[in-house]
Amino acid sequence: MSDAIIRLQDVNKWYGQFHVLRHVNLEVAPGERIVICGPSGSGKSTMIRCINRLEEHQQGQIIVDGTELTNDLKQIETIRKDVGMVFQHFNLFPHLTVLQNLTLGPMWVLKKSRAEAEATAMKYLERVRIPDQANKFPGQLSGGQQQRVAIARSLCMHPKIMLFDEPTSALDPEMVKEVLDVMVTLAEESGMTMLCVTHEMGFARKVADRVIFMDRGEIIEQNTPDAFFDSPQNERTKLFLSQIL
Ligand code: ADP
Ligand code: MG
Numbered sequence: 001m002s003d004a005i006i007r008l009q010d011v012n013k014w015y016g017q018f019h020v021l022r023h024v025n026l027e028v029a030p031g032e033r034i035v036i037c038g039p040s041g042s043g044k045s046t047m048i049r050c051i052n053r054l055e056e057h058q059q060g061q062i063i064v065d066g067t068e069l070t071n072d073l074k075q076i077e078t079i080r081k082d083v084g085m086v087f088q089h090f091n092l093f094p095h096l097t098v099l100q101n102l103t104l105g106p107m108w109v110l111k112k113s114r115a116e117a118e119a120t121a122m123k124y125l126e127r128v129r130i131p132d133q134a135n136k137f138p139g140q141l142s143g144g145q146q147q148r149v150a151i152a153r154s155l156c157m158h159p160k161i162m163l164f165d166e167p168t169s170a171l172d173p174e175m176v177k178e179v180l181d182v183m184v185t186l187a188e189e190s191g192m193t194m195l196c197v198t199h200e201m202g203f204a205r206k207v208a209d210r211v212i213f214m215d216r217g218e219i220i221e222q223n224t225p226d227a228f229f230d231s232p233q234n235e236r237t238k239l240f241l242s243q244i245l
Contacts, residue, residue: 001027004063005161005193006051011060013046020046021057022217030160033187033194035204035225038214039240044197047214048163051195052083065160081109084154085163088170090146092138092153098125099134102153110157117156124152128182144175148182155186162186164196176200183207199244201229213237 001007006028013021020043028034036044049055050062053069053076062069064079092101102121106112112120125131128148130141138146147167154162167183168176180203187194187207198204204211204225211228213221213236221234232238 001029003030004028005030005032005065006195007061007063008047008051009061009063011047011050011057011062013050013055013057013059020217021050024060024217024219026212026219028193028195031191031193032209033207034196034210034212035208036195036197036212036214037199037204037240037244038220042214043217044214045165048085048165048195048197051161051163052080052085054085081157082160083163084157084159084161086147086150086154086165086167088166090138090143090150092146092149094138097135097137098130098141098149101138101149102156105153105157120156121152124155125149127155127185128152129178142175143171144178147171147175147179151179151182151186159192161193161195164194164198166197166199168198168200201225201245205229213240215240 004027008024008026011021011024024047038044046055050057051064065082067075067078069075069079099118099121103114103117106117106120107114122131122134125134128151130145130148133141133145138149168179171179180200184207208225210222211225212219215236221232221237229241232241
């Protein structure tokens with residue numbers, strides 16, 4: 001794939017002696033939507049955190065939107081502007097209002113005026129269906145609302161790529177749907193490249209172009225969602241699916 005927006009080539013990473021990513025190869029096309037699943041501890045978070053350099057790989061190449069990830073701080077800065085990330089625990093600033101959480105990055109990093117940053121913030125709060133919460137503090141919101149703020153906050157930076165790391169796994173069951181609905185709309189309307197670690201099969205079937213299964217630091221299997229869930233090939237994939245289904 002010559003036009004890949006993300007390319008991992010034979011990527012290896014260790015935590016001390018522990019070989020956490022083993023010869024990972026992955027190419028993501030612009031606009032592609034990928035769901036990553038696999039057992040706990042298989043390296044899913046580590047892999048996506050390497051894509052925006054929250055973690056460092058030791059061998060192989062990671063190229064994001066034409067820029068290779070090295071220790072060059074300028075390159076890391078360039079990539080972080082292109083890549084938004086949403087975590088399991090929303091990571092909002094608790095002492096700032098929702099609106100302030102959303103305008104901080106655009107004002108300080110993108111050098112937008114307050115008026116422009118606030119207009120953009122309100123646009124995305126509407127998109128995640130909570131414009132009425134703009135002046136509250138994160139602690140006054142439900143988990144589902146906080147996660148939607150976190151998604152809106154990423155979108156305010158106009159990333160080309162969005163990374164999601166189990167965005168619904170810390171939520172009470174009744175809030176999972178409202179967050180997934182927002183993500184489905186985002187996937188369908190934005191054409192943005194998305195990588196999402198999740199075990200939400202319904203979401204994967206609805207939006208993913210490709211599902212990737214990781215186990216023990218390796219990509220073991222990948223396929224379209226229907227083929228992946230309906231006829232997994234690898235024994236480890238079958239075992240995993242039998243446990244989550
Ligand atoms: P997953 O997201 O698939 O659950 P992770 O990428 O979080 O897996 O972790 C993969 C493995 O690496 C786990 O065994 C975990 O304990 C270990 N690990 C994760 N982060 C660190 C770290 N900062 N230092 C040492 N080991 C880590
Ligand atoms: Mg994880």
